[in-house]
Every structure is written in C-alpha cells, then in structure tokens.
Amino acid sequence: MADNNNVLVQVKDLKIHFFTNEGTVRAVDGVTFDIRSGKTLCMVGESGCGKSVTARALLQIVHRPGKIVDGNIVLYRKKSHNQTEEIHISELEPKGRDIRSIRGKEISMIFQEPMTSLSPLYTVGNQIMETVRLHTRADKNQARERALEMLNFVGIPRPERIIDEYPFRLSGGMRQRAMIAMALSCNPRLLIADEPTTALDVTTQAQIIDLMQGLQRDYDMGILFITHDLGVVAEIADNVAVMYLGNVVEYSDVYTIFNDPQHPYTQSLLRSIPKVTATREKLEVIRGMVPSPFRRPSGCPFHPRCTKAMPICSEVEPKTISLNENHQVHCLLFDESAKKPVREMAS
Amino acid sequence: MTEQTPQSQLSSASKNGQPLLEVNNLKMYFPIVKGLFGKISGYVKAADDVSFLIQPGETLGLVGESGCGKTTVGRCLVRAYQPTDGSILYRLADGTDVDLAKVDGKELRTYRTDIRMIFQDPYSSLNPRMNVFEIISEVLRVNEMCSPKEMEYQVADTMKQCGLRPEYMRRYPHAFSGGERQRIGIARALVTSPRLIVCDEAVSGLDVSVRAQILNLMEDLRRDMDLTYLFISHDLSVIRHICDRVAVMYVGKLVEVADANAIYTNPLHPYTESLMSAVPIPDPNLRDRKNRIRLEGEVADPANPPSGCYFHPRCRYAKDVCSVETPVLRDMGNDHIVACHFAEELELTGVRMS
Numbered sequence: 001m002a003d004n005n006n007v008l009v010q011v012k013d014l015k016i017h018f019f020t021n022e023g024t025v026r027a028v029d030g031v032t033f034d035i036r037s038g039k040t041l042c043m044v045g046e047s048g049c050g051k052s053v054t055a056r057a058l059l060q061i062v063h064r065p066g067k068i069v070d071g072n073i074v075l076y077r078k079k080s081h082n083q084t085e086e087i088h089i090s091e092l093e094p095k096g097r098d099i100r101s102i103r104g105k106e107i108s109m110i111f112q113e114p115m116t117s118l119s120p121l122y123t124v125g126n127q128i129m130e131t132v133r134l135h136t137r138a139d140k141n142q143a144r145e146r147a148l149e150m151l152n153f154v155g156i157p158r159p160e161r162i163i164d165e166y167p168f169r170l171s172g173g174m175r176q177r178a179m180i181a182m183a184l185s186c187n188p189r190l191l192i193a194d195e196p197t198t199a200l201d202v203t204t205q206a207q208i209i210d211l212m213q214g215l216q217r218d219y220d221m222g223i224l225f226i227t228h229d230l231g232v233v234a235e236i237a238d239n240v241a242v243m244y245l246g247n248v249v250e251y252s253d254v255y256t257i258f259n260d261p262q263h264p265y266t267q268s269l270l271r272s273i274p275k276v277t278a279t280r281e282k283l284e285v286i287r288g289m290v291p292s293p294f295r296r297p298s299g300c301p302f303h304p305r306c307t308k309a310m311p312i313c314s315e316v317e318p319k320t321i322s323l324n325e326n327h328q329v330h331c332l333l334f335d336e337s338a339k340k341p342v343r344e345m346a347s
Numbered sequence: 348m349t350e351q352t353p354q355s356q357l358s359s360a361s362k363n364g365q366p367l368l369e370v371n372n373l374k375m376y377f378p379i380v381k382g383l384f385g386k387i388s389g390y391v392k393a394a395d396d397v398s399f400l401i402q403p404g405e406t407l408g409l410v411g412e413s414g415c416g417k418t419t420v421g422r423c424l425v426r427a428y429q430p431t432d433g434s435i436l437y438r439l440a441d442g443t444d445v446d447l448a449k450v451d452g453k454e455l456r457t458y459r460t461d462i463r464m465i466f467q468d469p470y471s472s473l474n475p476r477m478n479v480f481e482i483i484s485e486v487l488r489v490n491e492m493c494s495p496k497e498m499e500y501q502v503a504d505t506m507k508q509c510g511l512r513p514e515y516m517r518r519y520p521h522a523f524s525g526g527e528r529q530r531i532g533i534a535r536a537l538v539t540s541p542r543l544i545v546c547d548e549a550v551s552g553l554d555v556s557v558r559a560q561i562l563n564l565m566e567d568l569r570r571d572m573d574l575t576y577l578f579i580s581h582d583l584s585v586i587r588h589i590c591d592r593v594a595v596m597y598v599g600k601l602v603e604v605a606d607a608n609a610i611y612t613n614p615l616h617p618y619t620e621s622l623m624s625a626v627p628i629p630d631p632n633l634r635d636r637k638n639r640i641r642l643e644g645e646v647a648d649p650a651n652p653p654s655g656c657y658f659h660p661r662c663r664y665a666k667d668v669c670s671v672e673t674p675v676l677r678d679m680g681n682d683h684i685v686a687c688h689f690a691e692e693l694e695l696t697g698v699r700m701s
Contacts, residue, residue, distance in 0.1 A: 046554040047525075157644075171645055172413070201412040201581060203642045206625040210641060228555060231584070231627030235634050254631045272559035274588030276611065276626045276698050283563055283588070286556035289526050 006036040007076055008190050008222040009058060009107075014071035014090070016053050016062055018293075025293040027053045027066065029246035032320065035190060038216065040223040042233045042254070044269075045243035046290050051226045054243075055192045058224070059103050060094040075106065075190075105135040108183040112195035114175035118167040124151070125163035128182045135186045150181040154211060173204035177211070184215060190222045191215075197232060209236055230273055234258060239326075242266045245290070245301040248320075252327040262329045264308045300332060308333060365438055366400040367543060367575050368424070373397040373433035373448070375419050379650060391650045393419040395599040397433075398676070401543065406569065406576040408590035408607065410583060410622070412646050416599040417579045421545045423448075424577065425464045426455060437462070440542075460490055463536035467548035469528035473520040479506070480516040483535045492539065501538060508571075509534040510564060526557035530564070537568065547579045562589060583626045587611055592682075595619050598647045598657045601676060605683040612697040615685040617662045620695040628698075656688070664693055 016028040028050040035041050043051045056062050058073060073089040092099040108131075111117040119127060128147040132138050138146060144163070151159035154177040167175055176196060183191060193212070197205040213236060216223055227233060233240055237254040242265065250263040261267045271284040288305045291297060297304050303313035313332055321334045374397075376390040393416045401407050409417045423430045426447055435447040437458060447458060466472035473482055483502045487493055493501060503513035509530045520528055529549070536544050546565070550558045566589065568574060580586050586593060587607065594604040595618065603616040614620045624640040644661050647653050653660050659669035666689070674686045687693070 202625040230629040234629045234631045235627045274584045276584040276587045283559040285559045
C-alpha cells in the first residue's frame with residue numbers, strides 16, 4: 001500500500017501508553033491504517049477506545065503521561081513528479097521546529113468543542129491570521145485578506161464584521177465554521193476532525209458535513225473523521241476503522257462495514273443503534289460496558305462482551321487478519337492458526 | 348398571538364380518555380436586565396404559548412434545535428421554573444385536577460414526588476459527596492415518605508429494578524461508569540413511584556452500546572411501573588425509537604404535534620421536514636438521497652424573533668403572508684396539529700421507512 005501515490009499518512013503498529021500511578025494504560029495498542037488524499041477515513045468507537053489519542057499522535061500532541069512507545073507515523077510529501085519524501089512524524093521532537101511547521105500547515109485539526117478550542121481573548125480574525133502569518137510569508141494585511149477569504153469560503157455571513165468579533169459572540173455552528181476556516185487557511189493536505197459535529201444540532205451538523213465534503217472535493221484533501229455517530233459515518237466515510245480498547249477491530253470501506261460487518265463488535269454496534277427509519281422495537285444490546293482501562297481483559301479485550309467468544313479468546317491476543325485487500329479484522333474467529341490448538345485440546 | 352387558543356379545541360385527544368397532564372398556553376419569559384438598576388429591556392420568550400396533552404402511559408417526545416425552549420418546558424412541568432403565564436393541569440389519581448403553575452411552597456412538594464426528572468449529564472447531576480443510598484433516598488427523607496428501615500429496602504429494590512447491584516449502595520458516584528450513573532439518576536427518579544418522568548436528554552451523553560441498554564431499561568420500566576414519559580431530545584433517531592407522539596418546537600413555540608409515525612413519514616410543517624431530512628441515516632446506500640433539504644441560517648433569536656411565522660426566514664416555501672401573519676396551531680385530522688399557513692397545500696417528504 002505504501003507505493004500507492006495517494007497515501008498521505010501511513011500509521012503502522014502505533015502504540016501509545018499512558019504511564020499513570022495506577023499502572024500503564026494501553027490507550028492505543030498496535031493500530032495500523034493509512035489515509036489517502038481525497039478520501040475520508042472515519043474512526044468510530046465508544047469513549048475511551050483511543051480514537052482521539054490516535055488522532056493527536058499524528059500531530060505529536062499526545063498529552064503527558066501519554067507516550068508513543070512504538071510504531072511509525074509516516075507523512076508522505078510530494079517533492080516532484082516521481083519523488084516523494086517520507087517524514088517520520090513519530091520520531092520528531094514534539095516541541096521541535098519540524099513538527100511545528102507541519103501542524104496547521106500540512107496537517108490541521110478541528111476539535112469537538114469550538115468554544116474551548118478557540119481563544120476567548122482574541123478575535124476570530126486574529127486567530128486565523130496567526131496561523132497564516134506563522135506558515136506563510138504574508139504580512140498583516142495579506143493575512144487579514146486571507147482570513148476574510150476563508151471566513152467567506154466557509155459560509156459565514158458578513159465576514160467583514162465577524163472577523164473582528166470574539167468567539168463568544170458567535171453561535172456554535174458559526175464557531176465551528178470559524179474553526180474550519182482556521183484549519184483550512186493554509187490549505188492542509190490532511191484535516192483531522194475530532195468529533196466536529198457532536199455538539200451541534202442536526203441541521204447545523206448537516207451544513208458542516210456538506211461544507212467539509214465540498215472542501216474535500218475542491219482541494220483533494222484527506223480527512224480523518226473521528227465520531228461515535230454511525231449515521232454520520234454512513235454519510236461521509238470512504239473507509240471506516242472501528243476501534244475498541246486501543247485496537248482497530250475492523251477496517252474496510254464503508255459499504256462493507258455497514259452491509260457485511262465481520263467482527264462481532266461491529267455487528268453488535270450496528271444493531272444497537274436506534275434508527276430513524278425503523279419503527280419501535282427492542283434494541284439489541286452489547287452486554288456489560290467498556291471495561292476500565294486499568295482492568296483490561298486478557299486475550300481479546302472484547303471477549304467478555306462478545307456473543308461469539310470461544311474459550312481461546314480469553315487467552316490469546318488476536319492478530320489482524322486480512323479477509324481481502326481492503327478488509328481487515330482483528331478477531332480470532334478468522335484466525336485458523338489460533339483455532340486449531342483449541343480443537344486439539346478439546347479432543 | 349392575540350387570541351388564546353384553548354387546547355381542548357385543538358386536540359380531540361381528550362376524547363379518548365383523561366389526559367394525565369394538560370398544558371395550556373404555557374409561557375415562560377426570562378427578563379433581559381440592563382444597566383445598573385436592573386431595568387428590564389426585553390424578554391426572552393423561551394416558551395411562548397405552548398399547549399399540549401400527555402396521556403397516561405404514553406411517551407411524548409419533545410424535539411427541536413438547541414435554544415428552542417424544550418428544556419424550559421420540561422423544567423416548567425417539574426416546576427423548577429415559575430411559569431410566567433398559562434396553566435399546567437395535573438390529574439391526580441382520584442380524578443381531580445391541580446394547576447401546578449399556581450401551586451406553591453409546601454403544597455407543591457406532594458406533586459414533586461409524582462413528577463420526577465432525569466437529567467442529561469450523569470456526571471454533574473449526582474452530588475459527588477453523597478453515596479448512592481443518600482442520593483436515591485434523599486427524596487424519601489425530605490418528604491418523610493417512609494421510615495429509615497423501609498428506606499433501605501426501597502432503595503435496594505429500586506436499584507435492582509434499574510439494573511444496579513444493591514451491594515454498591517454505599518459507594519460514591521465516582522466509582523461508577525457513565526451508564527451506571529445514569530441508572531442511579533433513573534433510580535433516584537423512580538424511588539417515589541412517580542407517574543410522570545421528564546427525561547431531559549437522558550441518553551444524549553451516553554455511548555452507543557450503553558445508550559441501547561438505558562433505552563431498553565426505560566422502556567421496560569414504563570411497562571412495569573405504568574410510567575408516562577416526556578422525553579426531551581434533539582436526537583431524532585432516539586425519539587423515533589421511544590416515543591408514541593412527538594411535539595416539534597421552534598423558537599419557543601410548538602409547530603407540530605402528532606403521532607410519531609405521522610411526524611416522521613408525513614410531516615406537515617416545513618421545519619419538521621427539514622429536521623427529518625438532516626438526520627444522518629446509518630446506511631451508506633442511502634447517502635445520495637435526492638431532494639435533501641439544507642436549512643440555511645441559524646435559529647432565530649428568541650429575544651427578537653422574526654415577524655409572522657418565526658420560521659419564515661429559513662423556510663423554502665415561505666410566501667408573503669408568512670412574514671406578516673403568525674400561523675395558529677390547527678388540527679389537520681387524526682390529532683395531527685400543525686402551525687403553518689400552507690399545511691394543506693404543501694407536499695412534504697418525511698423519512699422513508701425501510
């Protein structure tokens with residue numbers, strides 16, 4: 001997959017552990033995926049499954065006591081027609097010059113809560129101009145011009161007025177638009193969106209999603225979209241990575257995930273959502289709850305909640321199995337080599 | 348609105364039995380205070396002339412965008428707010444009516460055990476300094492509903508019903524996960540054997556798998572304990588799942604009330620239509636749905652609403668009359684109530700059922 005020209009970022013076997021007083025939390029435990037330009041990768045999972053941490057690792061902004069302990073994050077940068085440069089993000093100094101030149105320029109990020117992620121002390125315009133002036137040689141006037149252009153671009157009415165407003169004067173949808181304007185002001189090649197629509201109303205959510213899809217079409221941008229809303233995933237994803245307790249348990253294109261999911265977790269997750277198109281009936285439930293990260297179950301971490309758990313699931317950690325080129329499952333059900341010893345033991 | 352429209356004219360629902368709660372022309376205005384001397388410069392009309400019925404045993408959904416006043420209505424019903432005007436007629440078990448909007452102080456306490464509330468955030472709605480027993484039994488103690496000995500039984504019983512282990516009674520909220528905390532919140536509401544529960548975004552903060560558990564629990568409890576819910580949410584898929592009837596609010600006013608099926612498949616108000624169209628459907632094969640409506644602009648400011656129909660600046664069917672005349676809620680048959688001048692003419696699309 002690495003030789004594919006479209007690959008923007010490749011994450012391989014990423015492990016992020018949090019070293020706390022109560023013990024080590026394996027927040028991300030061997031995650032592999034790639035993001036291509038012009039495509040949207042959706043990361044879904046319940047809270048605490050490591051999706052936000054993974055996204056933050058791409059920018060080297062994992063908070064202490066978290067640390068990238070293993071794995072590779074490679075950013076591919078096109079130099080000329082057939083030359084690509086590889087930048088190993090995971091090896092860059094978190095506070096160094098190199099990663100700072102990537103943040104906000106090549107990779108930028110939108111956060112969930114637009115109120116807390118915008119500074120209350122600066123006007124919207126100032127905050128956008130800061131990014132522009134940091135990454136380009138633009139002077140103040142040019143940066144302001146650019147900020148106006150971006151605000152207009154993301155559909156904010158009367159940008160010449162809004163540019164001098166403080167964030168608290170804007171509504172949630174407008175703030176999120178301002179965040180997007182800021183994130184896109186330097187034409188990033190990869191946009192990381194961490195639950196960008198979760199705090200918004202459905203109508204505003206639809207507007208923001210439309211906007212992001214439009215921008216992606218225009219700029220051939222890669223998007224890593226993190227959400228727990230499977231409805232949103234079905235609307236925008238090209239590929240989906242389903243996460244559970246630090247592992248990508250299933251990875252495939254969006255149609256396969258929704259129409260033919262293979263991992264028991266994906267299957268149960270899809271059955272447990274109330275649908276607007278279906279009438280009232282009992283929801284199927286995944287028994288139990290996401291375990292505490294300190295008490296991670298042995299073997300496959302999903303086995304205590306799994307309907308198809310086998311005896312071996314509590315002993316062996318599953319490997320990632322490729323069902324076909326674009327469909328990977330992290331489950332022992334598909335691992336013939338793991339199944340065999342059980343049968344022998346049973347007989 | 349110049350003319351008051353009594354609920355009884357709007358809905359024939361009262362014919363098929365006595366409603367549990369009858370809300371008539373409920374108004375909740377919050378003053379906007381300006382300057383040093385607290386001069387009132389205007390009002391935010393958070394709930395403006397809201398009328399609806401809740402039948403015993405049903406689940407009524409209240410939906411709308413944030414800031415439309417749905418939470419305000421819920422809080423008026425539990426009398427966390429003193430409504431500016433209007434009446435909330437609550438039918439007691441013996442058949443007499445009480446107007447909750449007029450009752451005060453001590454007298455109100457007896458009804459507080461009948462109408463309970465479940466809150467959105469399971470983290471901030473539980474006092475971290477009280478253990479689970481204290482949280483759940485507080486209402487029993489305050490209202491002197493039972494002796495200390497019985498209290499323990501009752502709390503244990505309620506906890507069991509809500510899927511909590513009574514052994515954990517002495518633990519503090521921080522020891523529980525989000526889903527368990529929400530169960531504690533539900534147990535706290537249930538311990539007085541209430542008749543009506545106002546659920547304000549009760550499942551919005553929960554993860555997908557836990558949300559399914561809580562929704563099923565609430566459904567079971569409704570059946571077993573003969574409960575009635577007012578379910579406030581912005582999540583239309585959840586409302587679809589749990590509600591019998593749905594009321595749609597926009598900027599402090601009800602714009603449509605109907606049977607859940609009718610609201611979803613055959614909406615009569617353009618706002619309802621656009622809400623339905625904006626709901627993401629978890630099926631990628633449907634992502635290229637045609638005729639999707641994208642609402643332009645933002646929710647109107649309730650302190651300074653537009654003239655005429657509040658929705659007209661965003662409505663794609665708006666005509667001249669919409670900006671002048673405020674539409675009145677009308678019954679379109681089958682208990683389908685709508686406030687739109689063109690409800691008869693418009694052909695709106697709902698959610699296509701799979």
